[in-house]
Amino acid sequence: MKPKVLIISYLFPPIGGGGVQRALKMAKYLEQYGWQPHILTVDEDVYFASKDVSLLNQLPPEVIIHRAKQIDVLGKLSKPSNSSIPNTLPTKPVNTNTTTDETTSMKSNQSNQSLLNLPYKFKQGLLKLLKKTFKIVKNRLLIPDDQVLWYRSAVEVGQDAIKQHDIKAIFSTSGPNTNHLVAYALKKETGLPWIADFRDPWTDNMHRSGIWWREKLEAKLEARVITNADVVTTVTESFFAGFQKKYGSIIKQGVVIHNGYDIADYASNDNTSNDNTSNDNDITLAQKATSNNNIIEHIERKTLKFAYTGIFYEKRNPRLLLQALKELIDENVINPDNIELHFAGIFDYPGQTANWQAVIEAKLDKQVVLHGQLPHNEALQLLSQSDVLLLIADMGATAGAYIPGKLFEYIAVGKPILALTHLGESSVIIESLNNGLIVDPTSLREMKIALTKLYDNWIATGFAFHMPADLRDKTKIYQRHEQARMLAYILTDIRS
Numbered sequence: 001m002k003p004k005v006l007i008i009s010y011l012f013p014p015i016g017g018g019g020v021q022r023a024l025k026m027a028k029y030l031e032q033y034g035w036q037p038h039i040l041t042v043d044e045d046v047y048f049a050s051k052d053v054s055l056l057n058q059l060p061p062e063v064i065i066h067r068a069k070q071i072d073v074l075g076k077l078s079k080p081s082n083s084s085i086p087n088t089l090p091t092k093p094v095n096t097n098t099t100t101d102e103t104t105s106m107k108s109n110q111s112n113q114s115l116l117n118l119p120y121k122f123k124q125g126l127l128k129l130l131k132k133t134f135k136i137v138k139n140r141l142l143i144p145d146d147q148v149l150w151y152r153s154a155v156e157v158g159q160d161a162i163k164q165h166d167i168k169a170i171f172s173t174s175g176p177n178t179n180h181l182v183a184y185a186l187k188k189e190t191g192l193p194w195i196a197d198f199r200d201p202w203t204d205n206m207h208r209s210g211i212w213w214r215e216k217l218e219a220k221l222e223a224r225v226i227t228n229a230d231v232v233t234t235v236t237e238s239f240f241a242g243f244q245k246k247y248g249s250i251i252k253q254g255v256v257i258h259n260g261y262d263i264a265d266y267a268s269n270d271n272t273s274n275d276n277t278s279n280d281n282d283i284t285l286a287q288k289a290t291s292n293n294n295i296i297e298h299i300e301r302k303t304l305k306f307a308y309t310g311i312f313y314e315k316r317n318p319r320l321l322l323q324a325l326k327e328l329i330d331e332n333v334i335n336p337d338n339i340e341l342h343f344a345g346i347f348d349y350p351g352q353t354a355n356w357q358a359v360i361e362a363k364l365d366k367q368v369v370l371h372g373q374l375p376h377n378e379a380l381q382l383l384s385q386s387d388v389l390l391l392i393a394d395m396g397a398t399a400g401a402y403i404p405g406k407l408f409e410y411i412a413v414g415k416p417i418l419a420l421t422h423l424g425e426s427s428v429i430i431e432s433l434n435n436g437l438i439v440d441p442t443s444l445r446e447m448k449i450a451l452t453k454l455y456d457n458w459i460a461t462g463f464a465f466h467m468p469a470d471l472r473d474k475t476k477i478y479q480r481h482e483q484a485r486m487l488a489y490i491l492t493d494i495r496s
Contacts, residue, residue, distance in 0.1 A: 001036075002031065002034055002035060002036045003034070003035055003036070003168040003169070003491075003495065004035070004036045004037075004038055004165055004166060004167050004168055004169075005030065005035050005036070005037055005038065005167065005168065005169045005170070005171055005491055006038050006039075006040055006158065006161060006162060006167045006169070006170050006171070006186070007023055007026060007027055007037050007038065007039050007040065007171050007172075007173070008040045008041075008154070008158065008170065008171065008172040008173070008179045008182050008183050008186075009022075009023035009039065009040070009041055009172070009173050009179060010041060010042050010147050010150060010154075010176050010178065010179055011023065011041075011175075011176075012024065012039055012041035012042070012065075013052060013053065013055035013056045014044055014051050014052065014053040014055070014056060015042075015046075015048045015050065015051060015052075016048075016050040016051050016052030016055065016373065016375075016376070017049075017050035017052075017310070017311065017345070018310060018404070018405040018406055019175070019199070019405075020055065021259070021262075021405060021480075022173055022197075022199060022235075022259060022405075023039070023041075023173050024055060024058065024059075025260075025262050025480035025481075025483070025484065026171070026173075026480075026483070026484050026487055027039055027059060027063050028058050028059060028060065028063075028262070028480070028484070029480060029481045029484035029485075030484050030487065030488055031060060031062055031063075032481070032484070032485075033484060033485050033487075033488030033489075034488055034492065035169075035488050035491055035492075036062055036063075037062075037063050037064075038063075038064045038065075038066060038161055038165055038167060039063065039064070039065045039066065040066050040068065040154060040157060040158050040161060040182070041065065041066070041067055041068075042067065042068060042069075042070050042147075042150055042154075043067045043068065043069045043070065044067060046070050046072050047072055049311075049346055049349065049350075050311070050345070050346065050373055051373070052373075052375050052376055054375045054376065054377065055376055064165070066157050066158070066160075066161045067157070068150060068153040068154040068156070068157040068158075069150075069153045070147065070149050070150035070153065071149040071150075072149070128351045128352075131351060139209050139211060139214070140211065140214065143214055143217060143218065143221075144176070144177040144178060144181070144202070144218050144221060145175065145176040145177055145178055146176070147176040147178040147179075148178050148181070150178060151178055151181060151182060154178075154182045155182055155185045155186065158182060158185075158186045159186065159189065162186065162190055162192070167190075167192065168192065168193075168495055169192055169193045169194070169195070169491050169494065169495055170183050170186055170187060170192050170193070170194040170195070171194075171195045171197060171487065171491070172194070172195070172196055172197065173197040173198075173199060174196075174197070174198055174199060174200070174202070175199060175200055177202050177218075177221070177222075180196050180225045180229075181221065181225070183196065183225075183229075184224060184225055184228055187228060187229075188228070193230045193231075193491075193494040193495055194228070194229050194230050194231075195229065195230065195231045195232075195233055195487070195490060195491070195494070196225050196226070196229035196231070196232050196233070197232075197233045197234070197257070198232070198233070198234040198235070198239060198243075199234075199235055199259070199405075200239070200402070201234075201239055201242055201243075201401075202218065202222045202225075203215065203218055203219050203222050204242050204246075206315075206394060206396045206398045206399060206402075207315070223247070223250075226243065226247050226250055226251060227250055229252070230252055230253065230494045231252065231253045231254070231255060231490055231494060232251050232252075232253070232254045232255075233254070233255045233256070233257050233487075233490070234254075234256060234257075235256070235257065235258055235259050235403065236256065236258070236401060236402070236403050236425045237256055237425070238400075238401035238424065238425055239256075239401065240254055240256050242401075253490075253494075255486070255490060257483050257486050257487060258403070258408075258477065258478055258483065259403065259405045259408055259478070259483075260408045260477075260478035260479055260480050260482070260483055261408040261409050261411065261412035261475075261478060261479060261480065262479070262480040262481070263412070263479050263480075263481075265376070265377070265380060265409075265412070266380065266384075266412050266413065302337075302338065303337075303338055303339060303340045304338055304339045304340070304387050304388070304454070304455055304458045304464060305339075305340050305342060305385070305386045305387045305388070306339075306340065306341045306342065306386060306387070306388045306389075306390050306418070307341075307342040307343075307344070307382050307383050307385075307386035307388075307389055307390065308341075308342070308343050308344070308345075308389070308390035308391075308392060309343075309344045309345055309374075309379045309382070309383065309406060309409075310344075310345045310346075310392075310404070310406055311345050311346040312345075312346060312347055312348070312355055312392075313349070314354075315394045315395055315396055316392060316393065316394045316395070317354070317355055317392075318341075318343070318355060318358075318390075318392055319354070319355060319358040320420075320441070320442070320444055320447060321341075321390075321392070321420065321447055322341075322358050322359060322362045322364055322368075323358075323362060323444060324444055324447035324448045324451055325339070325341070325362070325364060325367070325451060326362035326363070326364060327444075327448060328448055328451055328452060328455075333448075333452055333455070334451070334452070334455050336366070336367060338455075338459075339367055339455065340367055340368075340369055341364070341367055341368050341369070341390075342369045342371060342382060342386065343368070343369070343370050343371065344371040344372070344373070344374045344378075344379050344382055345372075345373065345374075345379075346373070347370050347372075356370075380409070380413065383409070383410065383413045383415065384413050384415070386415060387415065387416075387458065387463075387464050388415065388416050388417070388418050388454055388464050388465070389410040389413065389415050389416070389417050389418070389436075390417075390418055390420070391404060391406065391407055391410060391417050391418065391419040391420065391421060391426065391436075392420045392421075392441070393419070393420060393421035393422070393426065393441060394441075395441045395442055397422065399421065399422050399424070399441075400421065400422035400423050400424020400425065400426070400427065401424050401425060402424070402425065402426070403425045403426050403429070404426065407419075407426055407429065407430075408475075408478050411429075411433065411435065411471065411475050411478065412472075412475075414467065414471055414472070415467075416435060416436050416437075416454075416464055416465035416467055417430060417435055417436030417437070418436060418437055418439065418450060418451075418454065419436055419437065419438045419439065420439050420440075420441040420447065421438065421439075421441060422440065422441065423438070432474075433468065433471060433474055433475070434468050435465075435467055435468060435471055436465065437450045437453070437454070437465070
């Protein structure tokens with residue numbers, strides 16, 4: 001029988017979004033490399049802003065999920081009522097097969113919904129006040145994160161799973177960092193080998209509370225995790241260097257296992273190929289079009305289509321990009337009828353409207369299409385049908401050390417990337433692959449230059465950016481099954 005590993009991940013389907021992919025794909029592929037995964041995660045009925053039940057279909061039948069309940073106070077405050085009018089518009093995906101006139105009409109009707117009635121505005125204002133008050137309180141009580149209310153139940157369920165199924169090792173992946181505290185408790189009781197995996201730094205994270213005594217407490221918790229874990233893994237060289245600098249020889253073993261993409265997610269999507277790749281500069285565009293129907297469709301499209309999938313918040317938002325596009329339209333550099341920005345995911349969180357308000361103020365409601373939450377396969381389809389993929393990173397000065405998980409999905413889709421990111425891990429990957437443009441996320445001027453270049457290229461040739469032909473070959477290290485193989489090797493090594 002194959003040895004069993006307990007993967008501790010609060011973020012797991014039916015919760016959706018980029019945060020679930022690492023644990024999900026490890027669970028999907030680990031058995032191929034000799035380990036049977038058991039998942040310890042939160043109960044299905046917990047509120048979360050992003051949900052995608054379809055992701056559960058990716059799991060082999062041998063994967064066993066153990067769910068622990070959470071005291072869901074924040075969820076009850078955050079979950080919009082059935083009678084509420086969502087602030088993120090539209091709530092339904094726009095049919096990409098509709099005509100331009102139909103799409104414009106739909107977007108116009110959705111924009112009119114922003115004239116919310118007063119009772120709804122009052123309720124939203126009250127909810128916003130309650131959430132602000134609760135945030136102040138919870139930042140002083142819920143340490144290291146909101147999911148600490150899941151801790152006690154998770155430890156109990158984890159103990160039962162280990163005893164009943166003869167678990168041989170533990171793998172905890174954060175965030176949230178409560179996952180590691182659960183793993184530490186189980187490690188302390190059972191003595192099982194434990195891998196602590198960090199998708200983001202903990203105490204060196206750019207999203208810090210600013211509460212000195214809380215940060216001091218979290219530093220102690222982090223040190224406890226690092227000291228007791230048999231292996232520390234993380235997703236970027238910069239993150240690992242930060243852990244080494246802080247803890248040195250305290251880290252028993254450290255390994256970088258990048259995030260990545262699952263090639264199976266793209267196998268059935270004909271549009272994920274690099275439409276405009278060629279090593280022969282003498283081949284004319286017409287000759288290429290004759291041999292590739294995707295290129296013909298691409299050339300005939302009347303709009304340059306940008307797409308973004310994911311979540312926005314205050315430190316990561318599209319507002320400067322919207323301003324850049326507005327100015328280029330006002331300067332007659334870009335024809336407003338020839339460009340669209342598509343956003344799938346959370347454009348504004350419930351009770352917030354800053355991003356949508358920026359769309360209205362820039363008079364871009366006809367150019368901006370909001371798809372709301374999409375199942376993962378539909379989000380990939382949106383990306384594959386677009387001309388340029390938007391990688392909008394955090395604006396903080398230290399954000400360059402981070403690699404958004406969506407970067408690897410963008411690479412797999414094979415379309416050019418407009419990366420609004422500080423120089424660092426992401427920019428190095430894009431530069432090495434030559435598959436996009438990199439722009440300072442705080443520079444309006446650089447955004448305007450990049451948008452103009454992509455638009456002019458598209459007008460002149462039908463393509464916004466010339467892509468390399470060997471992109472997939474260069475990125476095999478980032479494929480999910482390879483990462484599962486690396487994890488299985490580490491598990492086998494620490495068990496022996």
